[in-house]
Amino acid sequence: ELALSVSVGFKGGRGAIKAFVFVDATEDGILWRQAGAQFGGLSGRKGKQVVAFNHVGSKISETLATSCPSELGITEMVLKPSVWEGEAFLEFTVDSLSPVDSRLKLVTAIEHARNSFDILSGALVTHTGHELMPIDVPWCNYDGEHIHPLMHHLIGAGLWACKDDSARRVANGVVGRLAWGELAGKVASQVADKIKHSDDADKWMERLKNAKPSFQPSQERTDIVIAGGGTAGAIAAIAAGRRNAKVMLLEWGTILGGMGTAGGIHTYYYGVKGGLQDEVDERVDALSKVFAGEKGFVGFHPEAKKFVLTDMAVSAGVELRLRTVVVGALVEPYGDRKRINAVEIVGANGCSTVYAHSFIDCTGDGDLAAIAGAEFVLGREADLMLHAYSQPAGVIDEHGRLSFLNFDAGYVDPTDVVDMTRARRTSIRYYWREKFTCKERLLYIAPLLGVRQGRHIIGDYQLTLFDETVGRKFDDAVSYTWANYDNHSFDYENESYEAIFWTWVLGQWGKPIGCEVPYRCMLPRGIDGLIVACRALSVTVDAHHEFRMMRDMQRLGEVAAIAASIALKKGTTVREVDIGELQSELRRCGLLSDDEVIKCPLSLSLPEQFRRSPDEAIKAPSEELLKECEAAISSEKPEDAFWLLAHNGERAMDILLTALSSQSEKIRFYAASALAMLGYDDGAQELIECVRQRRGMLHRGSKAAPMWLSAILMLGKLKCKAGVKAIIEVLNDKDASLDALIASVRALGRIGDASVCDALLSLAEREDLPIPTQRQLQVSIGMLPPVTEDARWQIDLAIAEALAMLGRPSPQLAMKHINDERAHVRRLALHVLRMCEGVNEHEPKL
Numbered sequence: 001e002l003a004l005s006v007s008v009g010f011k012g013g014r015g016a017i018k019a020f021v022f023v024d025a026t027e028d029g030i031l032w033r034q035a036g037a038q039f040g041g042l043s044g045r046k047g048k049q050v051v052a053f054n055h056v057g058s059k060i061s062e063t064l065a066t067s068c069p070s071e072l073g074i075t076e077m078v079l080k081p082s083v084w085e086g087e088a089f090l091e092f093t094v095d096s097l098s099p100v101d102s103r104l105k106l107v108t109a110i111e112h113a114r115n116s117f118d119i120l121s122g123a124l125v126t127h128t129g130h131e132l133m134p135i136d137v138p139w140c141n142y143d144g145e146h147i148h149p150l151m152h153h154l155i156g157a158g159l160w161a162c163k164d165d166s167a168r169r170v171a172n173g174v175v176g177r178l179a180w181g182e183l184a185g186k187v188a189s190q191v192a193d194k195i196k197h198s199d200d201a202d203k204w205m206e207r208l209k210n211a212k213p214s215f216q217p218s219q220e221r222t223d224i225v226i227a228g229g230g231t232a233g234a235i236a237a238i239a240a241g242r243r244n245a246k247v248m249l250l251e252w253g254t255i256l257g258g259m260g261t262a263g264g265i266h267t268y269y270y271g272v273k274g275g276l277q278d279e280v281d282e283r284v285d286a287l288s289k290v291f292a293g294e295k296g297f298v299g300f301h302p303e304a305k306k307f308v309l310t311d312m313a314v315s316a317g318v319e320l321r322l323r324t325v326v327v328g329a330l331v332e333p334y335g336d337r338k339r340i341n342a343v344e345i346v347g348a349n350g351c352s353t354v355y356a357h358s359f360i361d362c363t364g365d366g367d368l369a370a371i372a373g374a375e376f377v378l379g380r381e382a383d384l385m386l387h388a389y390s391q392p393a394g395v396i397d398e399h400g401r402l403s404f405l406n407f408d409a410g411y412v413d414p415t416d417v418v419d420m421t422r423a424r425r426t427s428i429r430y431y432w433r434e435k436f437t438c439k440e441r442l443l444y445i446a447p448l449l450g451v452r453q454g455r456h457i458i459g460d461y462q463l464t465l466f467d468e469t470v471g472r473k474f475d476d477a478v479s480y481t482w483a484n485y486d487n488h489s490f491d492y493e494n495e496s497y498e499a500i501f502w503t504w505v506l507g508q509w510g511k512p513i514g515c516e517v518p519y520r521c522m523l524p525r526g527i528d529g530l531i532v533a534c535r536a537l538s539v540t541v542d543a544h545h546e547f548r549m550m551r552d553m554q555r556l557g558e559v560a561a562i563a564a565s566i567a568l569k570k571g572t573t574v575r576e577v578d579i580g581e582l583q584s585e586l587r588r589c590g591l592l593s594d595d596e597v598i599k600c601p602l603s604l605s606l607p608e609q610f611r612r613s614p615d616e617a618i619k620a621p622s623e624e625l626l627k628e629c630e631a632a633i634s635s636e637k638p639e640d641a642f643w644l645l646a647h648n649g650e651r652a653m654d655i656l657l658t659a660l661s662s663q664s665e666k667i668r669f670y671a672a673s674a675l676a677m678l679g680y681d682d683g684a685q686e687l688i689e690c691v692r693q694r695r696g697m698l699h700r701g702s703k704a705a706p707m708w709l710s711a712i713l714m715l716g717k718l719k720c721k722a723g724v725k726a727i728i729e730v731l732n733d734k735d736a737s738l739d740a741l742i743a744s745v746r747a748l749g750r751i752g753d754a755s756v757c758d759a760l761l762s763l764a765e766r767e768d769l770p771i772p773t774q775r776q777l778q779v780s781i782g783m784l785p786p787v788t789e790d791a792r793w794q795i796d797l798a799i800a801e802a803l804a805m806l807g808r809p810s811p812q813l814a815m816k817h818i819n820d821e822r823a824h825v826r827r828l829a830l831h832v833l834r835m836c837e838g839v840n841e842h843e844p845k846l
Helices: 030-034 099-104 106-116 165-171 174-196 201-210 231-242 276-292 302-315 367-371 417-429 465-469 497-505 550-570 579-588 608-612 614-619 623-632 639-645 649-659 665-677 684-693 707-718 721-731 738-751 754-764 792-805 811-815 823-835 839-845
Strands: 005-010 013-018 022-024 047-054 064-066 074-081 087-094 124-128 154-156 218-221 224-227 247-251 319-322 325-334 337-347 350-355 358-361 376-378 393-396 402-410 455-457 477-483 513-518 530-532 774-776 779-781 788-790
Touching: 005 325, 005 337, 013 325, 022 030, 022 174, 030 154, 047 106, 064 106, 074 106, 087 106, 099 106, 099 302, 099 319, 106 276, 106 302, 124 276, 124 302, 124 393, 154 174, 165 174, 174 201, 224 231, 224 550, 231 247, 231 276, 231 302, 231 358, 231 550, 276 302, 276 550, 302 319, 319 337, 325 367, 358 367, 358 550, 367 455, 367 530, 402 417, 417 823, 465 497, 465 513, 477 550, 477 579, 497 665, 497 707, 530 550, 550 579, 608 614, 623 639, 623 649, 639 649, 639 665, 649 665, 665 684, 665 707, 684 707, 684 721, 707 721, 707 738, 721 738, 721 754, 738 754, 738 792, 754 792, 792 811, 792 823, 811 823
Parallel strands: 022 154, 218 350, 224 247, 224 358, 247 319, 358 530
Antiparallel strands: 005 013, 047 087, 047 124, 064 074, 074 087, 325 337, 337 350, 376 455, 393 402, 402 779, 477 513, 774 788
16 A cells, blocks of 8 residues: 555644655554554553752752652652753653643642652742653564564654564664664665655656545534634633633644744733733732742743643643644624634544634634635735744743743745744754853743734724824724834834834834724624634734734633624524623623723823814814824924824924924924825925935934935825936945935835836846845844844845836846745745736746
């Protein structure tokens, strides 16, 4: 028999992989068993959990053992030395390979270890193993080794393929498993070579082309399915379970809690407290003494939160499906919309179709919503780029506390599992050192990549940055959000004009903003039975940068659980839930308040009606508000007034025109930029002078930019041909920065003067460009050198796009980057290529 194709479930979908040879390296021989091999020893297996202690009281040079009372559920406990001074590893055995079972025994094990080993009394628990080490290894009832009994091209890399019992037990360690895997790899290589050079190679290839994997999913039913057990999903599952709903929580990893646990970011940044998360935090704080030792930790202890979330989920009766992903959805007509009735899932035990009353998408990237057919946006408009991702790691800081490193490692498309793999490999390499020391070393590298942005689902309402800046209120408010515009980008020439105006022009990056969150943002447009409760909810790309903090996501999880529980009880869909009833329950749970939780972020007296209906209020702003803005322009902090005036249309014209004649260079620049935002060119000459004179910085900080750089972009927005000469001078400046060059290219493309094409082509051919095309990324926590990425693709593709807009396409500039290893670069290259003439002749090469 032949195994020609393997069906694979992954984040956001499924696929089929075809190959000459397959290697089964799973712990339980999943592929071998599906292909007919008979196994023994699969049940009743035990696992070993590892806990790392630092600041151990004295050095240990040999393994120490202690007895364990039977009521602990632990059969063996030992303490082993580490290569690092002051560190030791506790190992304990549990009667299961379930990460849930071992997690729930963790606190008891640590307390028993501290009582048994005096040197651990003041030690700090820094981290634990993400998986259990199997003590018992199953075996295949077969006399051969490595090669499947029925399929000679299905290779076994698990120890279960070792036929000798004693050899299998001896090899059951890290070194033994590495050696066994290496042997399996050599066998696989030999078999593959034999197949490719055989007389039947052509027949084999033909069969591979036509092969399709087949599987028969089982069917299950529950009340509520929650996809994703991360920041929002764990809270959602606990909240729904406590309301007596039958809940199935699907999580691809083995750890609940998302970025605060598996992601290694064990501290809060902004966000709004309230609801179930407060209970979680209180329990984590109370439990932290078990983990803290004498030195303590930064923020909250991640191991304590892992335990608390797992314990609360199990106590709430939640069915935890770890190592499981959603790969499909059953969507059927429902009135003028569609309704999701079931999901297809894939896990270690195979495939299943799960029917439920309601579904909650807590995947972070809107995976379930996208599978169900929801509309979404992915990336900013100018270059389709997403927010930078990070790769945190645990460390001991200068005070001896458990802390973490957090730096931007690059960019990734979280909807592309191959690109996610590339990003993981790339980010780990940044930690490489020829030699670590006891003081400068890593405790662990977080198993969860720090993805900050993915899809944004288009919902019944799309929250905007302007909503956040005015503290918008909504009749269907279900939560709150509060943070600064925490966009890690430095290339604001590629952001929206609103982002450019807020950050580069007005210098408001660090200003706290926020608003109420309408229920409509959680409901995908045209799809019922589904709530999006994660960073993928319906917000604009600009609004996302403020609305992504852990506290705010945890709130969304509980809101979704309560809404789904009400829908279940009433027999309605989540969209049909009575908003008044939902809000009453949210108030009872501490998620909403009759008091004003979010104050107006702007230092202006915005009337209640303005904050509830800013669109209407802008069309007819009150005289009092306009007078207040006019007075604020003369104050020390006029930025809030200019932000509001830039959204107020004709009624703001007189004030802005007066400001344009101010003696203050700053006020004139603000006024000219605000007029440009409104589409008026009255301040164009002021902007041109900004560029010509290279007027400098108004604000401080890493997100600041000189006035002349912002002015270039505003001239582009106005399509101001009078500004072309000044912009060309920047383009020809050998000392111009990467951001200045891209800003100039984008502005010229939007202005639409075809006479600049030769200048753009000359820029593309400049030999000295590699020097300014190195872009440094942000370091948030820790003394790490910033990651530097080559951004030549940004300038090339910006030029190619501008030339296409000007009617002189240059597809070869896009073709240079069509095979880049980074998905976001390839995606933009393809987008630009399709803008160029003659795209059809290039598409077969993609």
